[in-house]
Amino acid sequence: WLGKLRIGVFTEKDIQQHQVKTEEFPTGDNIPEHIAIIMDGNGRWAKARGLPRIAGHHNGMKAVKRITKAADRIGVKVLTLYAFSTENWKRPKAEVEFLMKLPQEFLSLELGELMENNVQVKMMGNRDLLPDHTIAAVEEAVRQTQHNTGLILNFALNYGSRLEMLDAAKQLARQAVAGQIDLDAIEEPDFEKYLLSNGLPDPDLLIRTSGELRLSNFMLWQLAYSEFWFTDVYWPEFSEQHLYDAVREYQRRARRYGGL
Numbered sequence: 001w002l003g004k005l006r007i008g009v010f011t012e013k014d015i016q017q018h019q020v021k022t023e024e025f026p027t028g029d030n031i032p033e034h035i036a037i038i039m040d041g042n043g044r045w046a047k048a049r050g051l052p053r054i055a056g057h058h059n060g061m062k063a064v065k066r067i068t069k070a071a072d073r074i075g076v077k078v079l080t081l082y083a084f085s086t087e088n089w090k091r092p093k094a095e096v097e098f099l100m101k102l103p104q105e106f107l108s109l110e111l112g113e114l115m116e117n118n119v120q121v122k123m124m125g126n127r128d129l130l131p132d133h134t135i136a137a138v139e140e141a142v143r144q145t146q147h148n149t150g151l152i153l154n155f156a157l158n159y160g161s162r163l164e165m166l167d168a169a170k171q172l173a174r175q176a177v178a179g180q181i182d183l184d185a186i187e188e189p190d191f192e193k194y195l196l197s198n199g200l201p202d203p204d205l206l207i208r209t210s211g212e213l214r215l216s217n218f219m220l221w222q223l224a225y226s227e228f229w230f231t232d233v234y235w236p237e238f239s240e241q242h243l244y245d246a247v248r249e250y251q252r253r254a255r256r257y258g259g260l
């Protein structure tokens with residue numbers, strides 16, 4: 001009986017504003033197998049606090065760890081995080097140099113725990129233009145975790161969807177010109193195997209933070225049937241409960257649309 005006694009009184013509003021850390025997290029059926037996140041708002045988060053943009057990116061990196069653990073906890077199988085787009089090269093040189101150091105900083109801090117939690121690190125993106133030190137850090141993490149069978153943590157790094165699809169089309173065209181495939185027999189799976197997401201299921205749920213309502217050249221083919229969930233919250237302040245709100249909404253839609 002005493003176990004049910006509430007210490008202090010909090011309202012539904014407190015819960016919705018995450019003033020109170022409710023232990024509840026989504027369970028049961030329809031946990032999305034693959035969640036993809038466009039982690040936006042890092043610069044604005046810093047600006048709102050009178051901090052330099054790189055402070056936003058650094059706090060964004062802490063959110064990566066927080067949300068990876070939260071997704072793993074509820075049984076998500078694949079978590080794809082849009083860490084750097086092909087358009088991000090237009091940022092100031094100093095900012096790009098800082099961003100290009102974050103993969104190795106994150107991995108030097110977290111790879112041990114990722115291994116303990118059986119997480120497999122993958123990278124989806126174009127290795128051209130990436131600094132050698134960035135590629136080396138990511139490829140070492142991919143190698144070390146390649147046999148892990150738990151959550152797949154897939155970083156979209158120097159990724160652009162149109163370039164990805166154009167390259168897949170060119171590879172198919174080359175095969176057709178060489179007579180290695182019958183043009184009229186090409187089906188969607190023949191195209192998909194040349195995408196950088198090859199081997200991964202399409203995202204069930206796309207989350208984008210900071211109020212932007214665009215895809216920004218992210219997984220345009222793969223998101224064809226995905227649920228989209230947008231929030232005004234800036235990525236550095238995106239909490240476990242925000243993730244769980246998105247998953248609960250996904251489960252609600254699946255129940256509603258899953259029927260007739």
Ligand SMILES: Cc1cc(N2CCCCCC2)n2ncc(-c3ccc(F)cc3)c2n1
Binds near residue numbers: 064082102103123
């Ligand atoms: C370029 C960049 C930016 C980056 N930000 C932090 C998250 C918000 C978005 C912008 C800044 N993060 N966070 C983690 C990584 C990363 C990438 C590959 C990898 F194998 C391990 C970690 C990362 N990479």
